[in-house]
Amino acid sequence: xxxxxxxxxxxxxxxxxxxxxxxxxxxxxxxxxxxxxxxxxxxxxxxxxxxxxxxxxxxxxxxxxxxxxxxxxxxxxxxxxxxxxxxxxxxxxxxxxxxxxxxxxxxxxxxxxxxxxxxxxxxxxxxxxxxxxxxxxxxxxxxxxxxxxxxxxxxxxxxxxxxxxxxxxxxxxxxxxxxxxxxxxxxxxxxxxxxxxxxxxxxxxxxxxxxxxxxxxxxxxxxxxxxxxxxxxxxxxxxxxxxxxxxxxxxxxxxxxxxxxxxxxxxxxxxxxxxxxxxxxxxxxxxxxxxxxxxxxxxxxxxxxxxxxxxxxxxxxxxxxxxxxxxxxxxxxxxxxxxxxxxxxxxxxxxxxxxxxx
Amino acid sequence: xxxxxxxxxxxxxxxxxxxxxxxxxxxxxxxxxxxxxxxxxxxxxxxxxxxxxxxxxxxxxxxxxxxxxxxxxxxxxxxxxxxxxxxxxxxxxxxxxxxxxxxxxxxxxxxxxxxxxxxxxxxxxxxxxxxxxxxxxxxxxxxxxxxxxxxxxxxxxxxxxxxxxxxxxxxxxxxxxxxxxxxxxxxxxxxxxxxxxxxxxxxxxxxxxxxxxxxxxxxxxxxxxxxxxxxxxxxxxxxxxxxxxxxxxxxxxxxxxxxxxxxxxxxx
Numbered sequence: 001x002x003x004x005x006x007x008x009x010x011x012x013x014x015x016x017x018x019x020x021x022x023x024x025x026x027x028x029x030x031x032x033x034x035x036x037x038x039x040x041x042x043x044x045x046x047x048x049x050x051x052x053x054x055x056x057x058x059x060x061x062x063x064x065x066x067x068x069x070x071x072x073x074x075x076x077x078x079x080x081x082x083x084x085x086x087x088x089x090x091x092x093x094x095x096x097x098x099x100x101x102x103x104x105x106x107x108x109x110x111x112x113x114x115x116x117x118x119x120x121x122x123x124x125x126x127x128x129x130x131x132x133x134x135x136x137x138x139x140x141x142x143x144x145x146x147x148x149x150x151x152x153x154x155x156x157x158x159x160x161x162x163x164x165x166x167x168x169x170x171x172x173x174x175x176x177x178x179x180x181x182x183x184x185x186x187x188x189x190x191x192x193x194x195x196x197x198x199x200x201x202x203x204x205x206x207x208x209x210x211x212x213x214x215x216x217x218x219x220x221x222x223x224x225x226x227x228x229x230x231x232x233x234x235x236x237x238x239x240x241x242x243x244x245x246x247x248x249x250x251x252x253x254x255x256x257x258x259x260x261x262x263x264x265x266x267x268x269x270x271x272x273x274x275x276x277x278x279x280x281x282x283x284x285x286x287x288x289x290x291x292x293x294x295x296x297x298x299x300x301x302x303x304x305x306x307x308x309x310x311x312x313x314x315x316x317x318x319x320x321x322x323x324x325x326x327x328x329x330x331x332x333x334x335x336x337x338x339x340x341x342x343x344x345x346x347x348x349x350x351x352x353x354x355x356x357x358x
Numbered sequence: 359x360x361x362x363x364x365x366x367x368x369x370x371x372x373x374x375x376x377x378x379x380x381x382x383x384x385x386x387x388x389x390x391x392x393x394x395x396x397x398x399x400x401x402x403x404x405x406x407x408x409x410x411x412x413x414x415x416x417x418x419x420x421x422x423x424x425x426x427x428x429x430x431x432x433x434x435x436x437x438x439x440x441x442x443x444x445x446x447x448x449x450x451x452x453x454x455x456x457x458x459x460x461x462x463x464x465x466x467x468x469x470x471x472x473x474x475x476x477x478x479x480x481x482x483x484x485x486x487x488x489x490x491x492x493x494x495x496x497x498x499x500x501x502x503x504x505x506x507x508x509x510x511x512x513x514x515x516x517x518x519x520x521x522x523x524x525x526x527x528x529x530x531x532x533x534x535x536x537x538x539x540x541x542x543x544x545x546x547x548x549x550x551x552x553x554x555x556x557x558x559x560x561x562x563x564x565x566x567x568x569x570x571x572x573x574x575x576x577x578x579x580x581x582x583x584x585x586x587x588x589x590x591x592x593x594x595x596x597x598x599x600x601x602x603x604x605x606x607x608x609x610x611x612x613x614x615x616x617x618x619x620x621x622x623x624x625x626x
Contacts, residue, residue, distance in 0.1 A: 052522055072525040085523040089541045098537075099527035150527065 003028045003186040004049060004154050009058035010210075011044050018044045020210035021058070026154070026188060031180055033189045035197040036207035037233070042190045043158055045207070049188060050156050051075045062153050073102075078147030082159040084139040086131040092142050093118070093127040099150035117149035118142075120179050137168045144176065148183055155180070155187040161196065169193075173200055194234045198222060206230050222285075224268065228354045231283045238289075238325040240264075240282045241356070244274045251348060254282060258321045264297040267348030274353065284351040286314065289327040291336065293345025301325065303340045317344065380601055386591065387598035393591055404595040412584075412596045415577035422490065422565075422576060423558040426497040430554035433498070434505025435540070435547050441506070442513045460503045468563040471496045475568070488570025496568045497558040504557060505550030512546025552611050556604055 004026040011019040019041040026032045034042035047053045049060060051072030059068045067075055078099075086095050093114050100110045118124045121141035131139055140160055147155055160176070161169040177200055180187050191197055197204045198218040205215040206229075214226045225231035228239060242254040242264065251269055256262040257279060264282060274280065301317035304324075308314075312328040313335050319325055327344055329335065336342050382395060387404055389397025434456075441453045459467060475487035486492035520542060524534040540547070565576040575583075577600065585593055 050522075050526060052525075072522070073528050073530055075526075076528075077526060079523065079526040081519045081523060083517055083519050085517060085519040087520060087523070087538055087542070089544075098524070098529075102528035102533070146523075146527070 003030070003063060004188065005061040006045070006049070007059045007061065009045070009048060009055045009060060011041075011048060011053060012056045017210050019048070019055075022207075022210070022212055023058075024205055024212065024215060026186055028186055029184045031177070031187045031189065031200060031202045033191060033197040033201040033204045034207055035191060035194060035204050035234070036213075037192060040207040041210040042192075042207050044210075046156055046158055046188060046190045049154070050077050050079050076150075076153045078150055078152035078155045080140070080143050080147050080155070080157040080160045082162045084131070084136075084143045086139055086142055086146075088131055090130075091127065092123065092129050092131070092134070095131065095142055096146045096149050099146065103150065113149055117145040120148070120182065121145045121175065136164050137172060140164065140172060141175065144179060148179065148185060151183075151185075153186065155185045157187065157189045159191055160189075161193075162191075169196070176200065198234070204234075206233060208233075223350075224352050225283065225354060228281055228283070228356075231352075231354055236286050236326060237283045238286065238323070238327075239354075240321065240323060242280060242282045242353075244276050244278045244280070246276060247273065252353065254280075254353070256321055262299070262321070264351070265348040266351055266353055268352055279356050280353045281356055282351055283354055284346045286326045286328040287312070288350035289344050289346045291327075291329060291333075291345075292343050296345050296347045297351070298343055298345045300341060300343050303336045303338050303342060305338065306335060317342070319344075383594055384598045384601060387594035389591060389594075391591060393589070393594070404591040405599075407592050408595055408599075409592060411572065411575075412577060412580055412592075414572060415575055415580035416596075416599070418490075418574060419559055419576040419578070422493050422497060423555045425490075425494045426501050426558040427551040427555040429494065429498045430501040430505045431547055431551040434502045434550055434554070435509050435543070437502065438506045438509035438513065439539075442510055456506045457503045459500045460507075464500055464561060465563040467500055468496070468567040471499070471564060472567045487568060488574055490574055493565060493568045493574055493576070496564040497561060498554075500561065500564065501554035501557045504553040505547070508550030508553065509543060509546045512543050512549075516542060548614075549611055552607050556607060559600070559603065 006022055006024050009019060009022045010017065022041070022045055024032070034045055036042045044053060048055050049062075051067070051070060055068060059066055061067065062075065062077070087098065090098065096114045096117055097110055100106075100113060105113070114127070115124060118127055121144055123138060123141055123145065126134065126138065131142065134142065143160070157176070161172055164172065173196060189197075189200060198221070201218055203215060203217050204221050206213045206221065208229055214221060214230045216224075216226075221230065221234055225234060225237070228237075231237040231239065241257040243257050243260075244252055245255050245263060246253040251265060251267040252274060254264050254266060256264075266282065299319050299321070301319040303315055304318055305316040306313055307316075308331065311331055313331055315327050315329060315336065317325045317327065325344075386393055386395060386397065388400045388402065389395075390399050390401070392398070437452065437456045441449065441456065444452075471492075472487070475485070475492060478484050478486060486495065516539075520538055521534050524538045525531075529537060560578065561576075562578045562582050565579045566582070569575050569579055577596065581593055581596055581600075
């Protein structure tokens with residue numbers, strides 16, 4: 001049975017639609033991330049699951065029960081906030097124990113569970129401290145312990161790492177994932193950081209303008225984005241306007257809209273069948289592109305700029321078609337110079353088609 | 359350099375201007391019967407010679423001040439929460455109503471209260487004039503704005519997600535208010551209450567109008583009426599006592615909560 005189900009959930013603010021008919025199902029123990037730019041409705045969606053916002057339409061189910069009208073304090077969700085929201089006048093252990101106290105769990109059982117939760121986030125030795133005596137990362141770990149100690153039906157996390165620096169964020173990502181796996185707790189996670197979404201989640205729902213653009217596992221989201229928006233929001237993408245020429249067993253044949261002599265092979269078929277003559281965008285990732293390929297799709301281009309990133313060199317190009325593109329080359333490989341004319345290539349299996357109208 | 363010097367000179371002048379009268383009172387209270395300044399000899403005799411009515415007045419002042427602080431803290435906190443969070447018609451009027459006594463001279467409020475006690479007697483045969491209750495109510499009226507201001511100032515730093523976190527963990531709205539909101543706001547509430555106490559402890563006009571016999575005469579009123587007839591060093595000792603109490607409260611407030619929090623200079 002599904003743990004959390006959203007059925008056509010909407011939310012309006014003064015006639016502005018913040019969340020527009022969102023339906024999704026989170027399986028038991030699943031880690032699902034709502035990913036999107038600010039204002040896409042991801043936080044509003046999460047807060048509707050928590051019960052802080054009442055949907056304007058639709059229904060929310062937790063463990064099969066309709067909780068749409070159930071107040072937040074009787075929903076049995078555990079929430080982690082971006083601002084930590086630790087109670088400043090309570091010690092770490094009293095913060096963690098607050099939810100237990102509200103459930104009438106006291107004495108030795110409460111102590112045991114608080115200790116266990118603090119052990120889970122590796123903070124047993126700081127139980128007596130006050131939140132102001134802790135670093136940001138430690139505070140967020142306390143908040144995580146406080147949310148899971150009540151063994152909620154679903155763990156909700158609203159940009160929990162948003163106010164931490166990069167290094168700490170990566171450490172805590174690992175810790176969040178470990179805690180989530182160890183407890184097998186159903187989790188909905190909100191972030192605008194695509195790297196975080198890809199590395200943590202079982203599935204990612206990319207949201208835009210209050211709707212879900214695509215809901216897929218991270219690898220599929222990255223290699224087979226369903227729209228130009230998703231392709232650009234999740235990782236970097238080069239896009240070429242093309243037209244379908246033919247439809248074969250191995251995939252599609254397409255030609256460049258700007259220069260019909262140039263044809264490319266696309267070795268993937270996602271979604272609805274595309275008819276010859278249909279216009280769409282051909283996408284491929286900077287890192288799946290090579291220089292001077294022996295076979296596959298090819299395109300000539302002029303090197304505009306080269307930036308060095310340690311592991312890769314990022315090369316900015318202007319193609320023969322006039323598009324500006326970006327490719328990544330292994331830093332160890334021979335690098336072209338600015339102004340060079342080069343041929344770039346990519347395998348048919350490494351590219352995808354997305355609709356133009358987006 | 360010039361400006362720094364001028365700046366310092368101004369600061370020194372202001373402090374001297376504000377504190378010199380207090381210093382005069384305190385020094386004279388240790389002086390001799392002639393009340394010359396500076397005194398020719400120092401002693402503690404006037405503290406020992408404080409007449410009984412002043413001691414009674416001090417007790418009345420403490421009772422009235424304590425009750426005022428308590429009632430003003432309860433009502434003022436409620437009003438401040440309504441002003442900062444409420445969304446209802448008349449909110450601005452409520453806010454203005456709560457802060458108005460700060461702008462009206464307390465003498466005017468005293469006259470109004472005096473009038474009010476008369477009307478209350480005429481209409482309902484309830485006598486609050488000349489009673490401790492009347493005195494406390496009058497002081498509460500002028501003390502509430504201080505609590506409202508202090509709590510609103512404290513509330514500006516209040517993170518509303520704290521309440522969401524409490525709700526999320528299963529606390530009811532009331533439980534959240536009692537276990538989270540009020541404890542987090544307590545510094546503002548306490549500093550407001552301390553100021554409420556001081557406002558009551560300091561007041562003459564309202565205590566003069568609302569007071570009656572010995573049991574409702576506060577210390578400032580006692581001082582005020584006694585210097586009309588005679589100016590003796592024992593009055594200086596009593597006045598010095600008032601300064602000590604106020605000073606002690608201020609130091610306590612600063613040590614525990616920090617005064618910046620109340621005055622909202624943004625450094626807290």
